[in-house]
Amino acid sequence: xxxxxxIFREPRWGVHPDDHKRPAADAPLRILPxxxxxxxxxxxxxxxxxxxxxxxxxKVLKGELLAAAQGNISAPIHAPxxxxxxxxxxxxxxxxxxxxxxxxxxxxxxxxxxxxxxxVADPFALAPEEIARRTALAxxxxxxxxxxxxxxxFALGKRLAVSTLIVNGGECEPYLSSDDRIMRDSADQVVxxxxxxxxxxxxxxxxxxxxxxxxxxxxxxxxxxxxxxxVKICPVPARYPMGSDKQxxxxxxxKEVPADARAAEVGVLVHNVSTCAAVxxxxxxxxxxxxxxxxxxxxxxxxxxxxxxxxxxxxxxLLAFTGLLAPPARLILGGPMMGTPLLHGKVPLVKxxxxxxxxxxxxxxxxxxxxxxxxxxxxRACPMGxxxxxxxxxxxxxxxxxxxxxxxSDCISCGCCAYVCPSHIPLVQYFSHAKGxxxxxxxxxxxxxxxxxLIDARVVRLEREAxxxxxxxxxxxxxxxxxxxxxxxxxxxxxxxxxxxxxxxx
Amino acid sequence: MSHAIGIPVTxxxxxxxxxxxxxxxxxxxxxxxxxxxGFWLYGWPAIFLWxxxxxxxxxxEAFCLRLMGRQAAPALLDGSAVLTGWLLALTLxxxxxxxxxxFGGLFATVLGKQVFGGLGQNLFNPAMVARVALLISFPxxxxxxxxxxxxxxxxxxxPIVGLLITxxxxxxxxxxxxxxxxxxxxxxxxxxxxxxxxxxPQAPAQLWYGSRPGSLGExxxxxxxxxxxxxxxxxxxxxxxxFAMLAGIAVPAAIFHAVDPARYxxxxxxxMSGAAMLGAFFxxxxxxxxxxxxxxxxxxxxxxxxxxxxxxxxAGYPEGVAFAVLLMNxxxxxxxxYVKPRIYGRDRKGAALExxx
Numbered sequence: 001x002x003x004x005x006x007i008f009r010e011p012r013w014g015v016h017p018d019d020h021k022r023p024a025a026d027a028p029l030r031i032l033p034x035x036x037x038x039x040x041x042x043x044x045x046x047x048x049x050x051x052x053x054x055x056x057x058x059k060v061l062k063g064e065l066l067a068a069a070q071g072n073i074s075a076p077i078h079a080p081x082x083x084x085x086x087x088x089x090x091x092x093x094x095x096x097x098x099x100x101x102x103x104x105x106x107x108x109x110x111x112x113x114x115x116x117x118x119x120v121a122d123p124f125a126l127a128p129e130e131i132a133r134r135t136a137l138a139x140x141x142x143x144x145x146x147x148x149x150x151x152x153x154f155a156l157g158k159r160l161a162v163s164t165l166i167v168n169g170g171e172c173e174p175y176l177s178s179d180d181r182i183m184r185d186s187a188d189q190v191v192x193x194x195x196x197x198x199x200x201x202x203x204x205x206x207x208x209x210x211x212x213x214x215x216x217x218x219x220x221x222x223x224x225x226x227x228x229x230x231v232k233i234c235p236v237p238a239r240y241p242m243g244s245d246k247q248x249x250x251x252x253x254x255k256e257v258p259a260d261a262r263a264a265e266v267g268v269l270v271h272n273v274s275t276c277a278a279v280x281x282x283x284x285x286x287x288x289x290x291x292x293x294x295x296x297x298x299x300x301x302x303x304x305x306x307x308x309x310x311x312x313x314x315x316x317x318l319l320a321f322t323g324l325l326a327p328p329a330r331l332i333l334g335g336p337m338m339g340t341p342l343l344h345g346k347v348p349l350v351k352x353x354x355x356x357x358x359x360x361x362x363x364x365x366x367x368x369x370x371x372x373x374x375x376x377x378x379x380r381a382c383p384m385g386x387x388x389x390x391x392x393x394x395x396x397x398x399x400x401x402x403x404x405x406x407x408x409s410d411c412i413s414c415g416c417c418a419y420v421c422p423s424h425i426p427l428v429q430y431f432s433h434a435k436g437x438x439x440x441x442x443x444x445x446x447x448x449x450x451x452x453x454l455i456d457a458r459v460v461r462l463e464r465e466a467x468x469x470x471x472x473x474x475x476x477x478x479x480x481x482x483x484x485x486x487x488x489x490x491x492x493x494x495x496x497x498x499x500x501x502x503x504x505x506x
Numbered sequence: 507m508s509h510a511i512g513i514p515v516t517x518x519x520x521x522x523x524x525x526x527x528x529x530x531x532x533x534x535x536x537x538x539x540x541x542x543x544g545f546w547l548y549g550w551p552a553i554f555l556w557x558x559x560x561x562x563x564x565x566x567e568a569f570c571l572r573l574m575g576r577q578a579a580p581a582l583l584d585g586s587a588v589l590t591g592w593l594l595a596l597t598l599x600x601x602x603x604x605x606x607x608x609f610g611g612l613f614a615t616v617l618g619k620q621v622f623g624g625l626g627q628n629l630f631n632p633a634m635v636a637r638v639a640l641l642i643s644f645p646x647x648x649x650x651x652x653x654x655x656x657x658x659x660x661x662x663x664x665p666i667v668g669l670l671i672t673x674x675x676x677x678x679x680x681x682x683x684x685x686x687x688x689x690x691x692x693x694x695x696x697x698x699x700x701x702x703x704x705x706x707p708q709a710p711a712q713l714w715y716g717s718r719p720g721s722l723g724e725x726x727x728x729x730x731x732x733x734x735x736x737x738x739x740x741x742x743x744x745x746x747x748x749f750a751m752l753a754g755i756a757v758p759a760a761i762f763h764a765v766d767p768a769r770y771x772x773x774x775x776x777x778m779s780g781a782a783m784l785g786a787f788f789x790x791x792x793x794x795x796x797x798x799x800x801x802x803x804x805x806x807x808x809x810x811x812x813x814x815x816x817x818x819x820x821a822g823y824p825e826g827v828a829f830a831v832l833l834m835n836x837x838x839x840x841x842x843x844y845v846k847p848r849i850y851g852r853d854r855k856g857a858a859l860e861x862x863x
Binding site for chain 2: 015017096174246250256257258259260261265266330332334336337338339340341357359363364366367370371372373374375376377379383384385386387389390406407410413415418419420421422423424426428429432
């Protein structure tokens with residue numbers, strides 16, 4: 001891209017961190033020998049946790065269903081190796097808290113025997129609903145990190161008559177190159193997957209947005225898409241957070257997703273390149289999502305690169321495979337801008353894990369925070385057009401409503417503001433704190449509203465009961481009176497009968 | 507590897523290598539050529555006054571921090587107090603006595619900055635607060651300018667005499683020419699009934715490269731502007747405030763000069779005189795006391811420029827940058843409250859966009 005292009009096409013938002021993508025991105029893909037034991041959390045996606053359908057001791061084949069989807073938004077989990085279910089219990093979650101959550105442990109028999117798959121030769125002959133059904137059964141979720149079940153998004157796209165599929169090959173997070181690798185090595189799968197998704201949602205065109213720092217991926221994708229004019233490869237400026245849905249949609253189509261609305265409402269749907277490849281495998285080969293490419297990178301890694309590994313592999317095993325130069329000073333699941341810190345490496349690889357970063361002591365240093373000098377760098381960096389310094393100033397003094405007035409809810413937690421802050425103020429921490437606090441408040445309000453509703457209902461019920469009681473009492477009284485009157489009348493009649501002639505009707 | 511790694515911290519896990527200290531250091535580097543030129547032009551007394559002003563500003567900062575029981579060193583190392591003193595020194599008459607620098611420096615950081623809560627908390631530009639305090643308290647000393655006497659010239663005071671000038675005032679018999687700045691001269695002559703067409707030919711010598719009576723920042727206007735442009739390229743400041751402020755001075759000046767050249771100075775003279783350049787590039791652009799949106803900065807800059815021109819033209823003081831900046835500092839919170847960027851997915855009023863757009 002020329003100098004003038006840089007000036008005129010460079011978006012005004014965002015930051016340009018050192019990308020640290022090479023040499024890891026250029027290293028050939030390595031395949032991890034399947035480990036002896038794999039830990040498959042039931043909750044690797046947005047929505048309800050999967051429900052186990054296997055028993056401890058049960059033999060399973062590679063790709064066999066371990067846990068079924070539960071609820072409207074959920075995804076099933078499959079065995080990544082053939083072997084035996086050895087436990088269903090708790091493992092450490094890939095989360096900063098280090099808390100544990102439910103998982104199925106599979107002991108590998110090292111035979112790698114697949115289930116009988118059901119490949120589809122011509123997916124375009126299938127009904128869109130059938131593609132969505134097969135994708136859902138294969139457990140495909142958004143592999144860019146959002147982990148939203150792909151089939152649910154297909155249904156949404158179909159319902160809202162989406163015309164454009166955006167294939168997200170932005171991969172704007174520094175250090176990560178798993179999407180880059182899949183585009184370089186398996187461009188045909190990505191393009192085929194994208195075309196299947198287009199069919200599933202009824203889109204007329206697919207725009208593949210790839211940051212211009214990945215020329216090899218752009219070239220490979222152009223070759224793969226050459227035969228399909230409806231799939232357009234669109235290089236976009238390398239600028240974080242270009243891989244964020246809203247920013248990529250704006251860059252590629254000029255459309256803005258309205259606040260509080262979904263992308264599908266402006267006629268576009270975004271799927272990650274790795275998700276498209278997973279859809280290709282799910283439909284064409286009938287293989288559920290049981291493996292993925294994960295970038296292992298960072299200053300503490302001896303041989304950084306991309307690894308094709310079964311889901312459920314422990315982070316420690318991945319790091320042992322690539323080798324470590326030193327004990328990592330920080331371990332991150334995902335990228336450095338939005339990733340989750342891990343307390344240790346005894347955490348399984350999950351569907352949404354595009355990278356594991358092991359930082360050296362030098363990389364892990366975050367300088368101490370200083371006072372805000374109001375330089376405004378955060379406002380220039382914010383891709384949403386927010387004023388991070390004003391929100392932080394209010395949150396700092398506990399004035400959360402003030403931050404809400406500055407549209408805190410529109411913050412996408414991309415971290416641009418905290419990245420550029422010369423005073424190293426942990427702005428994202430402020431916003432996460434405030435969002436959590438506000439969510440807590442909202443829950444408390446819902447609770448008190450519910451309690452209020454119950455109290456009101458009780459009052460109404462008591463009134464109604466009292467009313468009914470008195471009505472019943474009145475009725476009984478009336479009945480008694482009527483009965484008494486009747487009895488009296490009968491007595492009178494009886495007396496009369498004895499005195500008058502026979503044949504009178506009673 | 508089973509040991510726990512550090513404490514959990516939220517993303518981002520990487521950060522810029524930029525820092526507040528680096529920002530301040532860059533600004534100082536941008537000021538350096540202009541300052542050295544001023545030293546050359548006014549010699550040793552100017553150097554001593556600069557040292558005293560900067561030292562007093564740092565002292566005031568350290569004193570307040572110690573008083574609050576905080577470590578003084580980290581705050582001093584960010585350079586903001588030194589920069590405040592430096593900017594103030596550039597607006598003083600170069601041969602002013604030591605107590606002007608000392609009082610000004612202390613006033614700037616103690617009353618201009620630390621009483622508000624330190625870095626980032628002050629409403630007004632500390633250097634301009636101190637300058638206005640000095641100007642109102644000591645109007646005679648603060649408007650006593652000398653003609654340039656380059657440091658290499660025979661008549662220039664050496665280090666010892668220079669120190670004496672700063673400490674004890676101008677010794678009798680020294681061959682220094684008391685003079686007036688151009689803006690002051692024009693105002694004085696106008697008040698005596700001489701219009702600009704008559705008075706300007708007699709004005710003190712104004713050489714294009716800045717050899718003219720005035721403060722260090724006034725004489726080095728070209729170097730100040732160059733430093734400011736360099737800061738824009740280094741992305742320390744944006745073009746909005748300097749452009750708007752210079753336009754705010756130049757546009758009314760050009761219009762009124764065209765209408766009545768006998769009463770109104772031309773735009774070029776306005777831009778190159780007084781603290782116009784220093785104000786536009788280094789004073790009004792102070793992060794803490796200026797709005798933080800581009801549109802707000804345009805309004806702020808234009809206000810600074812217009813007020814400067816109004817004060818210079820019709821008010822009692824010959825120069826108005828300090829007053830103009832302080833007045834606009836006062837409305838900065840209001841500008842920030844009303845001028846906000848449009849948020850993605852929302853219109854200017856903050857309502858969600860229609861999906862059809």
